[in-house]
Amino acid sequence: MRLDDGTSIDADALVGADGIASPIARGLDDRLRPRRAGYVGWRGIADLPTGEDPCQFWGPAREAGLMPVSEASTYWFATERAGSDARRPDDPLAHLAERFAGWDPELLALIAATDPAELLWHPIEDRRMPRRWSAGRVAVIGDAAHPTRPHLGQGGAQAIEDGVLLGALLAAEADPPVAFARFERGRRRRVAGIIRTSSLLGRALHSPAPIGVPFRASAGILPDALMVGQLRPVASRAAFEDHARRVLGS
């Protein structure tokens, strides 16, 4: 592999973990282009504790959630509709205070307590999976292989699952192309399901069409039991262990 600075690296295989705009994925499938989905995501960590378990708020064409990350700090996220030419607002905290006015007071306090310089703002993008995840000794993992909208909180989680499982397959198999083929065979269906469900959730939450109206009538907390039940087949330890057995044993 030749790098931009002119140096070259000899290796048995190349694994591209270079994100949604991956040139390595485009090398596998030249039709791939990220496209904005019509809304943007905000993420921040506030130096404020929360007594709450993780929770989520859904309102008209917006959603938000919060999760304690330590005894003294809390992660929060929010999404809102935005055109394809949307840019990060100059005063993000004022913008968010206005967009989420009337929502849960704890959420608003967390947003207000976040350092604006540390606030992440990203347009949510779609990009299909490449026709195949590998060719010979070149493969892609993570968002390069299977970008997903954030509504199940699974993009990073699935990238980590990729790393764990591909690592195990490569350790057990001397021929990288064989490991890559087993990896894709075992993984593609699981991530395709997650992409489909996340996309449906995103469309329902952010569509201007009537779909989802009853859920968007006001910002309300989804009952914990429902949230956990929905995520169990995707995000539970048991679901991963079951999946890993199938991938590694296949």
Ligand SMILES: Cc1cc2nc3c(=O)[nH]c(=O)nc-3n(C[C@H](O)[C@H](O)[C@H](O)COP(=O)(O)OP(=O)(O)OC[C@H]3O[C@@H](n4cnc5c(N)ncnc54)[C@H](O)[C@@H]3O)c2cc1C
């Ligand atoms: C608003 C929002 C909320 C999210 N919430 C969650 C969540 O709650 N849980 C979750 O699991 N996931 C979440 N995600 C998704 C998660 O962020 C991604 O799925 C994850 O970061 C993908 O990891 P990755 O390593 O595959 O790609 P990336 O994180 O995109 O990393 C790719 C890396 O490759 C580098 N790179 C690219 N091109 C080159 C090059 N040519 N040479 C060298 N380096 C290069 C980039 O600089 C980058 O560092 C969220 C995403 C968004 C936008």
